[in-house]
Amino acid sequence: MYRSHNCGELRIEDVNKEVTLAGWVQRVKDRGVLTWVVIRDRYGITQLLFDEERSPKELLEQSKTLGREFVVQVKGTVIERESKTKNMETGDIEILVSELRVLNEAQTPPFTIEDETDGGEELRMQYRYLDIRRNPVKNNLMFRHSVAMEVRKYLSEKEFIEVETPYLIKSTPEGARDFVVPSRMNEGQFYALPQSPQTFKQLLMVGGMDKYFQIVKCFRDEDLRADRQPEFTQIDCEMAFVDQEDILNVFEGLTRHLLKEVKGVEIDAFPRITFDEAMKRYGNDKPDIRFGMEFGELNAVAQHKDFNVFNSAELVVGIAVPGGASYTRKEIDKLIDWVKRPQVGALGMVYVKCNEDGSYKSSVDKFYDQEDLAKWVEVTGAKAGDLICVLSGETNKVRAQLSALRMELAERLGLRNPEEFAPLWVVDFPLLEWDEDTERYHAMHHPFTSPKPEQIPLLATDPGNVKANAYDLVLNGNEIGGGSIRIHDKKIQAMMFDYLGFTPEEAKAQFGFLMDAFQYGAPPHGGIAFGFDRLVAILGGQETIRDFIAFPKNNSGRDVMIDAPANIDEMQLKELNIELLVSESAES
Ligand code: ASP
Numbered sequence: 001m002y003r004s005h006n007c008g009e010l011r012i013e014d015v016n017k018e019v020t021l022a023g024w025v026q027r028v029k030d031r032g033v034l035t036w037v038v039i040r041d042r043y044g045i046t047q048l049l050f051d052e053e054r055s056p057k058e059l060l061e062q063s064k065t066l067g068r069e070f071v072v073q074v075k076g077t078v079i080e081r082e083s084k085t086k087n088m089e090t091g092d093i094e095i096l097v098s099e100l101r102v103l104n105e106a107q108t109p110p111f112t113i114e115d116e117t118d119g120g121e122e123l124r125m126q127y128r129y130l131d132i133r134r135n136p137v138k139n140n141l142m143f144r145h146s147v148a149m150e151v152r153k154y155l156s157e158k159e160f161i162e163v164e165t166p167y168l169i170k171s172t173p174e175g176a177r178d179f180v181v182p183s184r185m186n187e188g189q190f191y192a193l194p195q196s197p198q199t200f201k202q203l204l205m206v207g208g209m210d211k212y213f214q215i216v217k218c219f220r221d222e223d224l225r226a227d228r229q230p231e232f233t234q235i236d237c238e239m240a241f242v243d244q245e246d247i248l249n250v251f252e253g254l255t256r257h258l259l260k261e262v263k264g265v266e267i268d269a270f271p272r273i274t275f276d277e278a279m280k281r282y283g284n285d286k287p288d289i290r291f292g293m294e295f296g297e298l299n300a301v302a303q304h305k306d307f308n309v310f311n312s313a314e315l316v317v318g319i320a321v322p323g324g325a326s327y328t329r330k331e332i333d334k335l336i337d338w339v340k341r342p343q344v345g346a347l348g349m350v351y352v353k354c355n356e357d358g359s360y361k362s363s364v365d366k367f368y369d370q371e372d373l374a375k376w377v378e379v380t381g382a383k384a385g386d387l388i389c390v391l392s393g394e395t396n397k398v399r400a401q402l403s404a405l406r407m408e409l410a411e412r413l414g415l416r417n418p419e420e421f422a423p424l425w426v427v428d429f430p431l432l433e434w435d436e437d438t439e440r441y442h443a444m445h446h447p448f449t450s451p452k453p454e455q456i457p458l459l460a461t462d463p464g465n466v467k468a469n470a471y472d473l474v475l476n477g478n479e480i481g482g483g484s485i486r487i488h489d490k491k492i493q494a495m496m497f498d499y500l501g502f503t504p505e506e507a508k509a510q511f512g513f514l515m516d517a518f519q520y521g522a523p524p525h526g527g528i529a530f531g532f533d534r535l536v537a538i539l540g541g542q543e544t545i546r547d548f549i550a551f552p553k554n555n556s557g558r559d560v561m562i563d564a565p566a567n568i569d570e571m572q573l574k575e576l577n578i579e580l581l582v583s584e585s586a587e588s
Helices: 057-063 121-126 135-157 198-206 244-263 275-282 329-340 370-380 395-412 490-499 504-518 532-539 570-575 579-587
Strands: 018-030 034-041 044-051 071-080 093-104 180-182 190-192 211-219 231-240 272-274 315-321 350-354 360-362 387-393 423-427 432-435 440-443 470-475 478-485 525-531
Touching: 018 044, 018 093, 034 057, 034 071, 044 057, 044 071, 057 093, 135 211, 135 244, 135 532, 198 211, 198 231, 198 504, 198 525, 231 244, 231 532, 244 423, 244 470, 244 478, 244 525, 244 532, 272 275, 275 395, 275 423, 315 370, 315 395, 329 387, 329 395, 350 370, 360 370, 370 387, 387 395, 470 525, 478 532, 490 504, 525 532
Parallel strands: 044 093, 272 423
Antiparallel strands: 018 034, 018 071, 034 044, 071 093, 180 190, 211 231, 231 525, 315 387, 350 360, 350 387, 423 470, 432 440, 470 478, 478 525
């Protein structure tokens, strides 16, 4: 038996017990006649005492040879500490050691294994196993586990069953590139790793599984934006014989359950807004509604004067920044520079200070009098003391710019409290999205999403305006889940592929299996998938997902610990018949 107790559990009630503990040396405090050693395992830390008067001499000497991160096993007696500490849960006791065994020595770690470490991000990733010994990372992984357990519990109680779907498949269209895997047994052919189990979960519905879920890895070969991982985890779900309302209810229930169980937060019915409304009010399809600063569209009240910047704009829109009237000229200039940064891309910003005395001072006083500005105040809901920031230009661009400004200011004003949770549903997404590069419509969600049935005729005349039975669950400005009611009619699915520019041959080659399945009694169905890493991070009060993943990749998609991706040897390439690569590597 390596241990009788773990390093986190002994208390004052255990005094006089003979115990065996095992763990890693956190620190050694050598006081000559005494040595204190703190050892650690997953469950906590416990202090060991080696004492000239009470321990054999060799043992005291031995204790002084211990280094950080040595793996040790000790036997001893639990004693009450003279100076107790509230800083550790075992702070009332220590172990008077009678036997010490070094199970393994350790090199000095490249960074300190403390809550506040001196290790930089890249170094921590390279030695991730050491990083995992630190509380912040360890606790995140344990938190992730508890969220996963609650997901499984809730969905199992609702009669969902977890079914595994394959990883070696054919392309699934979720809008990214596939990772491909060469097949040795099928010369020249490749599997793709799933971007999601989308088609399989639909086939499970055709198979009569009724309610499916899976906590599952998905793979997307995208240019990595900040805080994206090429492999990530979804809570993937699908239900048969449901309409949108059923799905929203079940998964609102799941989200509410998680908030309650893991955060102790109770939330009423989630608000729902349409995609169009979200864009109009927040410039964004994943609005953070923990704070106001809603958009006020100013075209009607700002486009009748000689200010050509506004007159020629498709949209003039503003937000009221609480307390912003007190910003100095310099601070406002900085804000203007901020919106003009290439990442935001605004050409400029007009502002109005709403003075406490009820007067207004704007950057366009030449064109607008107090009466005009009073209308802007009304539209944006500004109060005395606020600053109205106004951007103008092409609708979609301006909305994105003002949305970026809104989020930035909220951050600066401390309005994005990570312990406050404001979920909402965004519904009625457009079915299609125009792609400038290919000059074609793409499925906004994916090609299996059902248009709103009554809008199907509109596909022929005004495809860009057709809405889908598609929805996103948004939490604190992050899309944490998205899904749709699916097409289950072969003819409509074929029509969709046609709109999306697939020839019937291409559609058959890629998705023939699904179309075939639809001929054998496909039930109406729909589902959703949650981004599990992000959900866990947000529930954990953080916005970066990396520290909730045991072995994450860096920003260039590399695992710096195992050094992947890596070259493979020529033999392996030959075996896989990757001839081009074989000849290239032979040359080099
Ligand atoms: N497969 C979709 C996705 O990964 C989710 C869904 O439609 O259920 O976003």
